[in-house]
Amino acid sequence: MIHFEPRTSASPLWQFMSPCVAVIAAVLVAYLCLELSGLAGTVIIYDFFIAPLTDEYMRVEILGKASPLILCALGLALCYNANIWNIGAEGQFIVGAIAASAIALHPPDLPAALSILSIALAGAAAGLLWSSITAGLKVWLGVSEILTTIMLNYVALHLLAFIVNGPLRNPDGFNFPESALFTEAVILPSLHADYFVTSGILVSLTLAVLFWLLHTRSLYGFKLRLLGEDPTSLAFLRTRQSFLIMATMAISGACAGLAGALEMIGPVGQLTMHVGFGFGYTAIVVAFLGRLHPIAIVVAAFVLSLTYIGGENLQIMHELPEASTSIFQGALLLCLLSTDSLVRYRIRWRPSPSPATS
């Protein structure tokens, strides 16, 4: 009978191996599902994972989609390290996009660089405020952050519907639920001559390094891990949990809001009902696949960004719905969480079954 024996310390080998094994396992699961439903598994898997890497346009797109994923996942990882279950990146992303669009449609009379900065800050501030609602309710009233963040995601989505149908609807847009296109002046410069590569990716990569320093070299990062592992000991550092939770949720919300803003003035260029793309939910998978580590998150973001482009391929070439991507993402996270048990436990065979399995 299989028995799980707790390890005295986490296995470094499996910490590295677990995400790799999980990706392979998820691909196998996807292959089996496809074959069982009578689809050409090999071809679809090729178009999903390999084809996006062979084409320059798609490679560039992977870079673009990775940017918001990195930003959202960095903030989420901060929360998860501290055992704060923020699943509201989607809503924070959307309100960030709304705030950014409101300014981008009526840009202030400033040099281009400054107006872009003000748009980015507006997005971050909106995300920060949105996540602070949850943080405040958690800290002062003890309301579970899991449920409030999810509810606020739905509220943000309906708010977006209201905004694109009302205040920010394009007056010359034949009543379509979308805003006017932003002017060229507020769009981020492209990094590539032929295709649009948002310079937002530079912001994401810089922040990843900053977060890594914050995580490993700062007292804040230390306290954060303490909050996750042994909250009572925080009292010895004269730190109040409530302050730490508020700050962490604020940073996390600001990251997601900034991602929303950069997405608006980057690849999207106008406010529509489709600004979300589910980045906030995919970022949860990214954060876990990246082991909540800022640098590994960048790698994980590229893997999941690949699945976005692969998903578009499947839509075009095999007429599969866009949402099939999230089957893979969900399966990947389930596989990862399962293989992660090898980090903390050793598998042992015990000849006789024990009466109490605890």
Next chain:
Amino acid sequence: MDSIAIETILSGMLRGATPLILLGIGICICERSGVLNLGQEGMLSVGAVAAFIVMAETGGFWSSTLAGVAAGAAMAVLFAVPTLNLKASQVASGLALTIFGLGLAALLGASYTGTTLPEPPKLIADINLSSSLLRGLLLHGPLVYLAFGLAAAALWLLRSHAGTVLDACGHDPHAAAHLGTNVTAVQFAAVLFGGAMAGLAGAYLALDYTPVWNEQIGGGRGWIALALAVFASRLIGRLLLGALLFGSTSVLQLAVQTTDLNLSSHLLAAMPYLITIVALVLLSLRPPGNRRARTPRHLGEPT
């Protein structure tokens, strides 16, 4: 208030409450065994798509319902094995299950988008009931009444010996194990039951509530039901009350739309989620120390 209004309010309340009651019973049982499954929305959607497909292909109401139940339970296995056998994080696994389930439902249902199912059977044929009160209460599909029947059964179960064992697993799994209870087996069963109930709720949504397929059929009800279970302190009686109150918000939404308040329909659509937050806030203001309102001590923690 005229008689038509009474009928509309009653029937809207019952129909809105049914999926929440079904989901809520599963969540209460599951959480009282100490397991927090956030995969409700995923199990709900897969249950709905399974029931919808079987109904569209075969036309059998009860076989479709059963397909929904089976699909929900099968989804629950995907949650139970990582969390209970491999000791993975329950919160993260539940989220993963939701992401997976929403994708699976969209893929399977893609070819049925816009398909409309035939009218579901009514428990009582539309005899000419004169009383609007009775019309509002009686003219519904069988799953509405099944939900209340199952609530009564759950109430009885939780008061029996089995209920005590369930609570023991949730409050102190180690003590329960010492007394000879196979905690993992009890929790596994509770998670499977939760999946079956979420699947049944999905079947109700697909076959009766909105018999036209669309990807967003769950509409966040899985999450609202999770909040409702917190609000009800995992007690079935309070759950019923909460679900009925919540079911009436959809009626309220329609009522506000007909007045001169001129509120945007998009903002009104956000109301259920805002009300859920307000409900959670009000709950937190309640004085502590209510013995029955205790959260299972080991909720969400691996044993």
